[in-house]
Amino acid sequence: MTTTADRPSQEFKVVGSRPIRHDGVDKVLGRAQYGADLKLPGLIHGAVLRSPYAHAVIKKVDVSRAEAAPGVFAAITGDDMPVTGSKVVDMVEEVTNLKWSSQRVMAHGKAVYRGHPVAAVAAVDQNTALEALKLIEVEYEPLQAVISLEDAMKPDAVIIHDDLVGDHLGEKVSPTNVAEHTRTEFGDPEAAFAEAAHVLERTYTIARAHQGYIEPHSSTAFWSPDDKLSVWTTTQAPFGVRSNVATVLKLPLSDVRVVPMEIGGGFGGKIGLYMEPLAAMLSRKSGRPVKMTMDRKSVFDATGPGPGGQVTAKIGVDKDGKILAATADIRYMAGAYPGSSISAATAGIFACYKVPNVRIDAYDVVINMSKTAAYRAPGTPQATFASESLISELCETIGMDPMEFHLLNAAEEGTRRPDGPVFPRIGNVACMEAIRDSEHFSSDLEKSPDGKLRGRGLATGYWNGGGNRSSVTISVNDDGVVSMVEGNPDIGGTRTTLAMQAAEVFGLPAHDVHPTVADTDSVGYNDLTAGSRTTYASGQAAIEAARQVVEEIKKRMAMIWETEPENVEFEDSVFRNKVAPDQRLTFKEAAGKLGQTGGPVSKTGTVNVRGSGGGSFAAHLVDVEVDPETGKVQILRYTAAQDAGKAVHPSYVEGQFQGGAAQGIGWALNEEYYTSPDGVMQNSSFLDYRMPTALDLPMIDAIVVEVPNTNHPFGVRGIGETSIVPPAPAVGNAIADAIGTRLYQTPMNPSRIMEALANKRNGKNGH
Amino acid sequence: MTQQETPVRKVPVACTLNGQQTEFLAAPYQSLLEALREVVGLTGTKEGCNDGNCGACTVSLDGRIVDSCLVLAAEVDGKSVDTIEGMAPPHGLHPLQQAFLEEAALQCGICTPGFLVAARALLEREPHPDEHRIRLWLAGNLCRCTGYDKIVRAVQSAADKTT
Numbered sequence: 030m031t032t033t034a035d036r037p038s039q040e041f042k043v044v045g046s047r048p049i050r051h052d053g054v055d056k057v058l059g060r061a062q063y064g065a066d067l068k069l070p071g072l073i074h075g076a077v078l079r080s081p082y083a084h085a086v087i088k089k090v091d092v093s094r095a096e097a098a099p100g101v102f103a104a105i106t107g108d109d110m111p112v113t114g115s116k117v118v119d120m121v122e123e124v125t126n127l128k129w130s131s132q133r134v135m136a137h138g139k140a141v142y143r144g145h146p147v148a149a150v151a152a153v154d155q156n157t158a159l160e161a162l163k164l165i166e167v168e169y170e171p172l173q174a175v176i177s178l179e180d181a182m183k184p185d186a187v188i189i190h191d192d193l194v195g196d197h198l199g200e201k202v203s204p205t206n207v208a209e210h211t212r213t214e215f216g217d218p219e220a221a222f223a224e225a226a227h228v229l230e231r232t233y234t235i236a237r238a239h240q241g242y243i244e245p246h247s248s249t250a251f252w253s254p255d256d257k258l259s260v261w262t263t264t265q266a267p268f269g270v271r272s273n274v275a276t277v278l279k280l281p282l283s284d285v286r287v288v289p290m291e292i293g294g295g296f297g298g299k300i301g302l303y304m305e306p307l308a309a310m311l312s313r314k315s316g317r318p319v320k321m322t323m324d325r326k327s328v329f330d331a332t333g334p335g336p337g338g339q340v341t342a343k344i345g346v347d348k349d350g351k352i353l354a355a356t357a358d359i360r361y362m363a364g365a366y367p368g369s370s371i372s373a374a375t376a377g378i379f380a381c382y383k384v385p386n387v388r389i390d391a392y393d394v395v396i397n398m399s400k401t402a403a404y405r406a407p408g409t410p411q412a413t414f415a416s417e418s419l420i421s422e423l424c425e426t427i428g429m430d431p432m433e434f435h436l437l438n439a440a441e442e443g444t445r446r447p448d449g450p451v452f453p454r455i456g457n458v459a460c461m462e463a464i465r466d467s468e469h470f471s472s473d474l475e476k477s478p479d480g481k482l483r484g485r486g487l488a489t490g491y492w493n494g495g496g497n498r499s500s501v502t503i504s505v506n507d508d509g510v511v512s513m514v515e516g517n518p519d520i521g522g523t524r525t526t527l528a529m530q531a532a533e534v535f536g537l538p539a540h541d542v543h544p545t546v547a548d549t550d551s552v553g554y555n556d557l558t559a560g561s562r563t564t565y566a567s568g569q570a571a572i573e574a575a576r577q578v579v580e581e582i583k584k585r586m587a588m589i590w591e592t593e594p595e596n597v598e599f600e601d602s603v604f605r606n607k608v609a610p611d612q613r614l615t616f617k618e619a620a621g622k623l624g625q626t627g628g629p630v631s632k633t634g635t636v637n638v639r640g641s642g643g644g645s646f647a648a649h650l651v652d653v654e655v656d657p658e659t660g661k662v663q664i665l666r667y668t669a670a671q672d673a674g675k676a677v678h679p680s681y682v683e684g685q686f687q688g689g690a691a692q693g694i695g696w697a698l699n700e701e702y703y704t705s706p707d708g709v710m711q712n713s714s715f716l717d718y719r720m721p722t723a724l725d726l727p728m729i730d731a732i733v734v735e736v737p738n739t740n741h742p743f744g745v746r747g748i749g750e751t752s753i754v755p756p757a758p759a760v761g762n763a764i765a766d767a768i769g770t771r772l773y774q775t776p777m778n779p780s781r782i783m784e785a786l787a788n789k790r791n792g793k794n795g796h
Numbered sequence: 797m798t799q800q801e802t803p804v805r806k807v808p809v810a811c812t813l814n815g816q817q818t819e820f821l822a823a824p825y826q827s828l829l830e831a832l833r834e835v836v837g838l839t840g841t842k843e844g845c846n847d848g849n850c851g852a853c854t855v856s857l858d859g860r861i862v863d864s865c866l867v868l869a870a871e872v873d874g875k876s877v878d879t880i881e882g883m884a885p886p887h888g889l890h891p892l893q894q895a896f897l898e899e900a901a902l903q904c905g906i907c908t909p910g911f912l913v914a915a916r917a918l919l920e921r922e923p924h925p926d927e928h929r930i931r932l933w934l935a936g937n938l939c940r941c942t943g944y945d946k947i948v949r950a951v952q953s954a955a956d957k958t959t
Contacts (some may be wrong), residue, residue, distance in 0.1 A: 049897045056905035057893040059840020059880035065904060154834075156825065241940045243844040243852055244906040293906025294940050305914035325845040516836030521941060676891070680900035681937075682943055688903065715849035723944040724935040728927075764945035782905060 033547065034248040039753045043532045044743055045678045048523040056291075057231050064247030064263035065289040065322045072249070073102055076158035077304070077310050078165050079331060083174035083397040083708025083713065087147060087167065094164040095150050100157040103314035104150045104165070107137040110310065111279045118273065123300055129366035132278045140169070141189055141365040142399045143709050144331030151319045152238075153309040165254065173706035174397040178339055181206040181394045186640075189365065189395050193495075201527055208367030209393040215376050216386030218345075221354030226346030229423045231796050234774040235411040235757075236701035237337030240404050241692070241720050244293020245328050245701055250308035251318035256280070258312075260305050265295040265518055266557030267407050270305055270547045277306050278737040284337045288548040289518040296692070297403030298333055299558060329713035330631050333402025334702065336361040336369040338394075340415035342378070342494040343410035350429045352438045354386035355379050355447070359412055361393060364400040369393050370408030373493075374717075377409035378416050378756070379447045380491040381457055382438045387447040397708045404557060405689060406492040406750035410696065410757055414775060417758030422771060431487050431762075435461050435648075450641065456672025456736035456746075457646040463732045464648045469745050470668075480499070482655045483665070483677040483769025487648065490754025494642025494747030495560030499567035500553025501530060503542075504631035507624065508615025511535065511578070513544045513571065516555030519561045521749070522681040523689075526564040527571045527679050530743065534575035535616055536602025553635055561645065561747025564677055566638040571632030572742055582619050585626040610721035635704040643738035643746045647671035648766045649690065649755035653763040657786060660779030662698055662764060668730040669755075674738035674746030683731035686752045690729050695758025701776050771795055807870045813838075814882025822869035828862075829853045831869035832879060840880040840909050844938065851937030855879045856909035861917045863936075880909035883916065892916055892954045901950035903941035911937050915951045924955055 055061040080087075092104035096267045113131035117124060136145045148503050152158035175181045175189055188204040195205040198212055218547045222228050248262040258280060267287040271470045275282045292299060303536055304321040311319040325331070338361035345354045357378050363369035379387060439461060440446070444452045463472055464487070474485050475693035491780070502514045515527055528542035535542070547786050555567065583597040590597070596607045604619050606612035614622070623630050652666040669686040676682040702710040712718050737744025757775055765771045770789040772781055773796050804947045806821040813836065829846070831857070832932045841864055844852035855864045856878040864909040872890065892915050895901070896908045902908045911934065918925055918933045930951050931944070939947060 047900070050900070052905075053902070054889070055899040056859040056908055057889065057896050057912060058884060059838075059909045062839070063842070065843065066833075068837070081815070151905040155830075156823065242902070242906075243850055243902070243938055243940055245844070270881060291906075292904060293844075296940070322843075325847065327847075501941055522900070564840070678900075680946070681903070684900055684903055684946055687943035687945045689939045689943075692940065714845070714847060715845050720938060720940065721943075722938065723948065724929040726944055727933075729943050729945050 039743065041743065042536065043529045044675060044677050045679065047678060048525065049542055050522050051528060052519060052524055052641065053729050061291045063244055063293050067249050067250065067261050067290060067320065067717045069318045071317050071382050073151050073153055073315060073317045073319055074155045074158050074689045075149055075151045075308055075319045076155065076162055077146045077307065079161045079327065080136065080143060080145040082140055082149050082169055082171045083143040083176065084172040085139055086138045086170040086172065087136055088170055090148055091166040092148050092640065094332060098161050098164055099419040100153040101161045102317060105307065105310050105314065107135050107566055108146045110135045110306065111277065113277050116276060119343060123368055125301065125368060127276050130302050133366055134302050135161045142397055146307065149307045151313060151315050167562060173547035175206065176396050176398060176704060176708045178362060181396050186733055187268060188556050189397060193395065206395045207392055208363065208395055209371065210393045211371060212284060213388055213389045214618060215447065218354040218386040218388045221386040222345040225353045226348040227423065228343065228345040229419060229424065229426060230341065230343035231365040231419050231773060233415040233418060234339050235337055235414055236775050237334050237401065238696045238700040239329060239718065240296035240298035242294025242296060242298060245323040245325060246299065246303050246332065247320065247322040248304040248308050249318055250305060250312045252309055252313035255276050256284060258285045258309055259288065260285065260309065260557045261290055262289050262305055263292045263299055265299045265520065265548050267516065267555050268554055269300065270302065271377050272687060273302050273345045274305050274309065277302065277510060278309055278781045282397055286548055286550045289546055292518045292520055295520055296405045297407055300403055300559060304333060309347065309415065310741045314571040315485060326717060328545065328714045329691060329710055329718065333364060333400050333408065336363060336401040336411070338362050338411060340412055342419045343416040344419055346427065347422065349433050350437055351440065352382055352384055355384045356388045359389065361408065363393050364398050365395060366400045367393055367395060370403065371381050374408035374412040376446060376448045376493060377491055378412035379493050381440055381489040383440055383444050384447050397493055397512060403591040403717050404531050405692065405753040410754050411490060411691060413490050413754045414757040414761065416760050421762040421765065423767040432461065432465055435489060439660030450708065453641060453643060454739050455646060456734050456737060457612065457642050459734045459736050460646050460648040460670045460672055463734050464668065467668055467732065469666060470648055470732065470744060477654055482657055482767040484763045484765065485650070485652050486759045486761065486763030486766060487650050488682065488755040488759035488762060490647045490751050491644065492561060492751040492754060493644050495563060496563040496566045496638025496640065496642055497556040497562060498637045499555050499570040500633055500635045501567060501570040501574045502528065502552060502631060502633040503578050504629065505578060505620050505623060507595040507621050510543060510618035513542050514547045514552050515544060515567060516547060516552040517558040517567050519546055520558055521685065522678060523563045526567055526681065530568040531571040531575040533743065534572055534579065537616060542579065553633055561642060561749040565741060565745050565747035566636060568745060569638060569741060570634040570636045573636060574632050577632035577634060578630055581632060585623055586614065586619060588626050589622060595762040643674060643740050645748050645751045647751045647755055651759045651763045653760060653767055655764060655782060660782035662777065662782065665729055666727055668732065669752060670732035670734055671748060671751055672734045672736050673748045675744035676733045677745055681731055682733050682748055685749050688730040689727040689750065689752025690756050691721050691726055694726065697757040697760035697775060697777055699776050699778060803942060809869055810811045811872045811874065812876040814878055824870060826869045827865050828867040828869045828872055829864040832864060838879055838881050840908055842909060846851065852907050852910045854911060854913045854937065861914050881911055883912060890916065891958050892951065895950040895954035897948050899950035899953055901942065901946040907937060909940045911939065911947055919955055919958065923958065
């Protein structure tokens with residue numbers, strides 16, 4: 030379902046249609062080559078020995094017996110890895126210090142998370158490599174694991190990194206486990222709270238949750254004798270892997286070539302380095318290409334989920350329910366190294382509202398668990414669970430309808446986001462209105478026939494989206510079909526959404542643009558597939574390349590028609606001579622005449638899209654049913670409305686809304702790292718981690734709202750991430766509506782529901 | 797294996813693979829999944845968890861769908877195995893494959909072969925399953941991208957079209 034909140038001035042032929050994706054046939058045939066599918070001559074297989082302890086000094090690692098075993102080609106330890114100095118890189122969704130990245134991929138003297146690589150081997154096959162790991166002798170001295178905010182932040186805390194210098198409101202602090210404390214302030218929240226008719230403050234705890242991509246990480250490397258390194262890997266960031274591998278292994282940037290394989294899901298979790306440098310070092314030692322594929326347990330133990338943490342939020346309103354002030358204290362557990370998207374959390378927590386007075390403190394805290402990574406709208410679902418749950422409870426307290434509250438306080442064009450930027454034209458109100466006008470919203474929530482408790486919940490969410498750098502090259506073939514080379518791994522249909530934007534310029538069907546995702550030697554620089562940026566920003570590079578191609582062909586037509594290029598116009602896929610209107614050639618006809626008029630036409634569009642991605646807002650409405658005897662929550666009905674600006678391929682836009690909603694529902698109800706006191710994840714399998722299955726979910730109604738983005742030629746907004754932001758509070762608000770008491774913690778699993786119901790019977794509430 | 801004096805002797809396996817008589821040698825510890833991918837070279841069957849929880853490696857074994865990571869390669873001797881590579885007719889697509897494309901039922905595509913093999917088994921048994929039946933049948937296949945909505949619709953669409 031698509032609503033056009035504000036009819037766009039442009040008419041489109043290709044954009045907004047639903048062609049079959051270009052890579053689709055290969056993917057339904059099982060022919061597409063994902064990371065682990067790669068075969069190379071002489072390929073051998075690597076395996077990683079991982080620390081069983083979350084925190085331990087590594088006193089000795091002896092790989093000599095493993096190295097000597099039949100079928101083993103090479104073994105490495107931390108001593109084989111170059112030492113990387115401090116270098117901070119901006120990976121769009123993550124800011125990373127490569128000193129920490131290099132330590133994370135292989136322990137140097139100390140293991141700081143369970144699953145931390147301690148050594149690695151390469152052998153003739155996977156089984157031989159795994160057997161050889163058993164021959165490696167490691168002497169550990171276990172240390173106390175720090176796995177909670179409380180333990181990490183207490184005055185006499187066990188320090189995880191002696192060399193970590195914290196930045197606490199601009200002051201350098203060491204030793205500490207608090208890598209950063211930031212504060213964002215505007216106005217005078219305390220004075221505003223004093224004047225408020227109602228003030229409510231609550232503390233929420235959000236579990237760390239994994240992206241849960243179905244494809245485990247897989248990386249293959251070949252270190253050629255001429256010191257050229259090739260890396261085939263499942264990554265969202267081939268150019269990021271190139272520069273980070275080069276830095277970590279001390280190679281010249283351009284001597285590293287990264288080939289992005291098809292990627293089986295990422296959601297932010299396939300941005301950083303994991304096994305690429307290890308495969309490279311094993312290849313260097315063995316002279317063979319080395320493939321390393323993680324098992325699922327290692328994916329849970331040793332890659333980065335989204336951070337868990339604690340958020341205290343406070344909101345004050347006047348007698349009409351208008352927000353006067355809001356404050357928040359956000360504490361995220363980054364895992365074993367700094368970096369847990371606290372700045373995005375700060376930007377997002379109150380972004381849906383006009384907040385005249387605000388203060389947000391945020392803490393980035395290291396603990397002895399694997400370093401967290403970006404996870405779809407990094408940092409924002411956790412913070413929004415707090416703000417949207419609080420607003421729902423506040424509405425209950427003051428007797429105000431949440432829809433009315435949202436519309437009264439909604440941020441709109443010109444509103445200052447709490448952390449500073451002023452919103453351009455946005456679809457915040459339009460999404461709320463789309464929900465208000467939906468059949469779902471006006472439907473009655475029928476009573477359960479068997480005594481179960483039903484409730485309805487509403488929540489909003491926001492993600493800004495990124496722009497950044499992209500390059501796309503388009504070449505015209507003699508038959509009028511064009512090839513398009515791009516550099517963004519296609520996680521969910523972006524070959525097609527980029528091709529469609531170029532096709533729109535040419536007036537060609539989408540399938541006359543043939544997209545290829547190229548390696549880092551074969552296309553200009555591209556930032557990663559993340560930040561909801563690919564369709565939005567790389568799409569602009571595709572449009573730019575297409576427009577250059579059209580301009581070049583105009584020149585060629587002018588040569589043929591012996592006129593000036595200014596006299597040649599291009600419309601509806603036809604070149605015309607304005608001076609002699611009978612002179613006209615279609616794009617396809619013109620394409621056949623390029624060879625004789627100056628040679629092939631091939632153009633590269635490059636962009637560095639600055640500033641905001643335009644922002645995509647969403648509003649979600651959910652009906653739940655709670656079984657008071659078991660605590661099980663069933664999702665009965667779900668509607669997700671979100672602003673796409675202009676949906677390039679509406680089916681894939683809907684798919685992003687639905688997929689994000691499903692992940693958010695999982696985070697709300699089931700997903701967490703269930704961890705022993707010594708930092709060992711107890712549920713590191715899909716069975717025990719328990720992501721939503723087809724049976725757990727209903728159809729998810731997607732309402733595509735289109736408020737054109739002024740920063741994109743076709744009005745497109747990046748839409749991939751916002752959909753994970755509202756579900757947890759929406760589900761929580763629905764549960765509260767159903768059972769008459771609130772949960773302040775994810776996951777809202779059966780035992781917590783039963784506890785909340787018992788507390789309610791005993792007259793206690795959960796906060 | 798490396799600790800043993802003599803290497804493990806491989807086991808000959810003769811099976812019908814996607815309708816073709818096929819013979820290969822598998823190590824006794826090797827799963828059907830590993831043998832398909834590493835020995836036979838059919839990489840369309842995917843590994844998501846290697847412990848029977850995600851369904852990405854679903855294949856049909858004598859007409860019954862199984863997680864190929866939980867079956868030893870040596871067990872399929874004398875049996876019939878059907879993988880994603882055998883699903884489409886020559887120069888064509890199975891109606892489910894076509895429906896997955898038309899309904900945009902895949903995003904990253906890594907779970908798609910498993911879903912297709914599982915859904916085919918459902919439609920062979922029950923040509924007109926309702927939504928709940930489809931969801932129940934596919935509950936052993938995890939997808940993290942789509943929220944299942946478009947997958948369920950694709951199966952419904954293929955069922956409608958095969959009448």
